[in-house]
Amino acid sequence: MLALDNVSFDILAGEVHALVGENGAGKSTLIGILAGVHQPSVGQVLLDQKPTVFPDPLSSQRAGISVIFQEFSLLPHLSVAENVFIGREPRRGLMVDRATMNRRTREILRTLNLDIDSATPVSELAVSQQQLVEIARALSARARVIVMDEPTAALNEREAVRLLEIVRSLAAGGVSVLYVSHRLEEVFSIADRITVLRDGRHVVTERRSAITEQQVVSAMVGRELVHSTRPNRTVGPIVLEIRDVSVDGGLVRNVSFSLRRGEVLGLAGLMGSGCSELMEGLYGLREITEGSLLLEGRPLRTAGPQGAIRTGVGLVPEDRKRQSVFPDLSVVHNLTIANLPRWFRRLPGLLDLAAERRKTLDYKRQLNIRFTRPDQRISGLSGGNQQKVVLARALAGNCRVLLLAEPTRGVDVGAKAEIYALIDRLVQNGIAVVLQTTELPELLRLADRCIVFVAGEPRGELCGSQITQEAVMALATGLSHRVTISSASASSIQ
Amino acid sequence: MNANQPRSARVASSQVGLMLLIVCGAFTILSRQFLTPGNLLNVCTSASVVAIVGLGMTLAIASGNFDLSVGSTAAFAGCVTMSLVQRIGVAPAILAGLATGASVGLINGLIVTELGVPAFIATLGMLTIVRGAALIYTGGRDIYLYGQTQYKILSSGFAPVLLALALAFVLWFVLQHTRFGRHILATGSNAASARRVGVRTSLVLLGVFSIVGATAALSGLVLSAQVLTGNGRLATGLELSAIAVVVLGGTPLTGGKASISGTVLGSVLVAVINNGLNLLNISIFYQNVTLGLLLLGAIALEALGHRRTKQLTTP
Numbered sequence: 001m002l003a004l005d006n007v008s009f010d011i012l013a014g015e016v017h018a019l020v021g022e023n024g025a026g027k028s029t030l031i032g033i034l035a036g037v038h039q040p041s042v043g044q045v046l047l048d049q050k051p052t053v054f055p056d057p058l059s060s061q062r063a064g065i066s067v068i069f070q071e072f073s074l075l076p077h078l079s080v081a082e083n084v085f086i087g088r089e090p091r092r093g094l095m096v097d098r099a100t101m102n103r104r105t106r107e108i109l110r111t112l113n114l115d116i117d118s119a120t121p122v123s124e125l126a127v128s129q130q131q132l133v134e135i136a137r138a139l140s141a142r143a144r145v146i147v148m149d150e151p152t153a154a155l156n157e158r159e160a161v162r163l164l165e166i167v168r169s170l171a172a173g174g175v176s177v178l179y180v181s182h183r184l185e186e187v188f189s190i191a192d193r194i195t196v197l198r199d200g201r202h203v204v205t206e207r208r209s210a211i212t213e214q215q216v217v218s219a220m221v222g223r224e225l226v227h228s229t230r231p232n233r234t235v236g237p238i239v240l241e242i243r244d245v246s247v248d249g250g251l252v253r254n255v256s257f258s259l260r261r262g263e264v265l266g267l268a269g270l271m272g273s274g275c276s277e278l279m280e281g282l283y284g285l286r287e288i289t290e291g292s293l294l295l296e297g298r299p300l301r302t303a304g305p306q307g308a309i310r311t312g313v314g315l316v317p318e319d320r321k322r323q324s325v326f327p328d329l330s331v332v333h334n335l336t337i338a339n340l341p342r343w344f345r346r347l348p349g350l351l352d353l354a355a356e357r358r359k360t361l362d363y364k365r366q367l368n369i370r371f372t373r374p375d376q377r378i379s380g381l382s383g384g385n386q387q388k389v390v391l392a393r394a395l396a397g398n399c400r401v402l403l404l405a406e407p408t409r410g411v412d413v414g415a416k417a418e419i420y421a422l423i424d425r426l427v428q429n430g431i432a433v434v435l436q437t438t439e440l441p442e443l444l445r446l447a448d449r450c451i452v453f454v455a456g457e458p459r460g461e462l463c464g465s466q467i468t469q470e471a472v473m474a475l476a477t478g479l480s481h482r483v484t485i486s487s488a489s490a491s492s493i494q
Numbered sequence: 495m496n497a498n499q500p501r502s503a504r505v506a507s508s509q510v511g512l513m514l515l516i517v518c519g520a521f522t523i524l525s526r527q528f529l530t531p532g533n534l535l536n537v538c539t540s541a542s543v544v545a546i547v548g549l550g551m552t553l554a555i556a557s558g559n560f561d562l563s564v565g566s567t568a569a570f571a572g573c574v575t576m577s578l579v580q581r582i583g584v585a586p587a588i589l590a591g592l593a594t595g596a597s598v599g600l601i602n603g604l605i606v607t608e609l610g611v612p613a614f615i616a617t618l619g620m621l622t623i624v625r626g627a628a629l630i631y632t633g634g635r636d637i638y639l640y641g642q643t644q645y646k647i648l649s650s651g652f653a654p655v656l657l658a659l660a661l662a663f664v665l666w667f668v669l670q671h672t673r674f675g676r677h678i679l680a681t682g683s684n685a686a687s688a689r690r691v692g693v694r695t696s697l698v699l700l701g702v703f704s705i706v707g708a709t710a711a712l713s714g715l716v717l718s719a720q721v722l723t724g725n726g727r728l729a730t731g732l733e734l735s736a737i738a739v740v741v742l743g744g745t746p747l748t749g750g751k752a753s754i755s756g757t758v759l760g761s762v763l764v765a766v767i768n769n770g771l772n773l774l775n776i777s778i779f780y781q782n783v784t785l786g787l788l789l790l791g792a793i794a795l796e797a798l799g800h801r802r803t804k805q806l807t808t809p
Binding site for chain 1: 670671672673674676679680682683684686687688689690691692693694748749750751
């Protein structure tokens with residue numbers, strides 16, 4: 001099988017070169033070749049015009065290439081300095097020269113504007129700081145080419161902005177950066193040139209100014225994606241009403257809203273704003289310590305997710321891998337697990353396997369989920385299709401209120417558009433949605449109304465055309481309505 | 495009969511089936527006594543004792559846990575039943591023994607779910623506690639049953655085999671056709687996800703540990719019926735054989751999958767090998783070594799298969 005077929009492009013010194021493509025486009029394989037993990041069967045890598053082979057990771061590092069993988073390669077129990085200099089510790093005789101190591105680490109950390117002690121164990125750092133330690137390691141190795149694989153995936157918006165600034169300053173200092181991402185906003189705010197891969201083939205390499213976001217997307221998916229916008233929705237009666245709610249004794253405070261049939265309510269805010277905690281409260285994963293919740297006029301039982309599911313509240317959790325998918329179970333079992341009583345035979349506890357299969361095939365058609373057999377393991381499906389199974393799971397009960405947390409995180413552009421269209425259809429059929437997302441374009445695309453949270457409290461509500469990236473960010477970062485922020489900083493905030 | 499049909503488990507259980515055929519063939523050639531009805535019944539009986547507790551262990555491992563206390567539980571339950579047979583009759587005494595096992599399992603489960611102690615540590619502690627309890631209960635002496643032929647029924651003829659097969663069917667049915675079974679696999683596959691779909695994972699684990707305890711007790715009862723003796727030192731090391739047959743049968747230690755048929759075949763394989771080595775007059779010390787090698791081989795094969803599929807799926 002060819003994972004990569006005849007791909008050629010070049011990276012200039014001091015350039016930020018973005019590499020984009022859907023999952024499975026061949027990005028990882030290409031990174032693997034540069035890192036010395038994979039070997040090309042044909043073709044070569046030219047470094048400074050000279051053909052170079054990297055039979056193993058060490059030779060690639062020696063040649064000045066540093067790869068920062070999505071999963072960090074830091075050793076959690078070692079200190080920052082030890083991690084930065086691992087394998088290249090400065091020595092004095094037989095001993096590691098700790099003083100020099102710490103001093104040089106501090107220098108590098110200073111250039112990164114990172115205020116941490118070089119002796120701190122890495123396990124005590126935040127994810128964003130760990131990311132910067134990876135970069136520090138690349139710098140200490142005097143890397144001339146730094147490859148970053150989805151570097152902002154684990155970062156919140158503010159940290160992502162910091163990272164992008166650092167990438168820019170690296171490039172200004174003459175380092176070449178190959179920036180692999182499928183967040184197009186980011187790519188367009190930082191790249192000098194953009195290369196698109198699709199199905200292992202090189203589609204296009206173009207200067208950023210010479211290509212539009214829409215063109216990149218079509219190059220990635222190989223067809224024109226209909227640029228979709230939020231449809232006009234007709235809303236029905238109130239389904240969910242919450243009054244003066246506090247979650248977990250004050251993690252989230254004083255929240256009141258009502259949600260109607262056929263409406264999407266967005267919850268927005270920076271990380272730590274309390275949106276996820278509120279979602280978990282609504283689903284019974286956290287305790288509602290104050291206030292009241294009414295579902296269709298009746299008090300909503302929030303004692304655990306069982307109660308929520310039974311009364312018609314469904315959740316698509318925020319982290320697919322850790323919180324929603326059962327990798328060892330089949331597609332059917334993943335789909336029906338939250339609502340097994342629906343498939344009971346006469347004796348409670350006994351399952352009607354044939355009915356489960358039929359329902360799964362139903363959803364396969366309705367949601368256009370791509371799999372071959374219902375008893376296939378879910379881990380063989382793409383991220384987008386796994387997410388659709390999770391969506392079907394939430395819908396399979398008598399779902400009237402659907403809680404969507406980061407519904408398109410980690411799915412590729414094509415699947416994203418499909419999921420948006422699905423949500424539109426569900427909402428049109430009368431489901432009420434609460435959407436929690438840190439992706440502003442997603443909020444704009446889906447939400448009819450949006451409440452912005454800061455530090456656990458609602459800071460303001462925006463309606464319809466009032467929802468713009470600038471307005472949301474102004475509320476979320478604590479600037480008031482009156483302060484308008486310049487478009488430059490607003491676009492870099494994404 | 496794989497409860498959840500991932501290809502790897504099916505391959506593993508056909509692997510253990512193939513190994514079983516080869517080993518049986520070899521012993522048939524090497525020993526004239528091997529393929530005699532009397533000897534085969536022996537093999538089946540000893541396979542059943544391990545299979546019974548191994549089947550319970552399969553559930554525990556599928557739920558992402560395991561239970562090291564089963565050998566002690568078997569001994570304790572055997573002693574309890576033995577001491578009660580003459581006082582309250584055979585059937586009530588058997589029920590009391592099973593209840594003892596289930597209670598030990600429940601305590602294991604409570605330590606894991608309520609105190610948050612990892613199953614390894616919790617059941618390791620219980621291993622020594624329950625063993626001690628059994629010895630205290632008997633005062634370190636054997637409890638003999640004279641003339642209680644009724645109790646002997648548990649271990650005579652095909653009774654152990656029928657018990658094991660019945661248990662295998664029940665547990666297979668539970669895994670395949672009931673909500674409880676589905677919840678066990680879900681908990682083992684991803685406990686955080688399970689809680690989010692409304693699975694009460696603590697209750698599931700309490701149920702699983704109680705079942706393991708009861709199956710351990712049942713195999714303890716069969717063992718003690720064989721010798722008509724209650725002994726606090728019975729079934730030492732049973733926990734390792736139980737885990738070994740589960741793993742040999744293709745149920746991965748990582749949870750979320752279970753192969754009931756694999757566990758049954760694994761138990762038969764181990765019993766056949768031990769029996770064959772006995773017939774060939776090879777010392778029991780070598781039997782231990784063989785079991786260990788077999789287990790390592792099975793795990794290495796699984797790891798190898800894992801690595802290969804991983805290579806195939808990453809582009």
